[in-house]
Amino acid sequence: MQKQTLDKISIYVPKNKVENRPIERLASLADKQDRSISYLAVEAILEYLKEEEQKDYN
Secondary structure (H helix, E strand, C coil), X not given: CCCCCCCCCCCCXXXXXXXXXXXXXXXXXXXXXXXXXXXXXXXXXXXXXXXXXXXXXX
């Protein structure tokens, strides 16, 4: 089954975060989990939003 991209996301990695190698680390995890980097990035964003939105209700 061919994967289809419906939307796009672009992420700028600030210079002070490049040394943490976020793209390379995401690529490694994506490969291990048979997912795309974009999929993992969106999952992380959704988790972050969920946590932050819950703070607003407490």
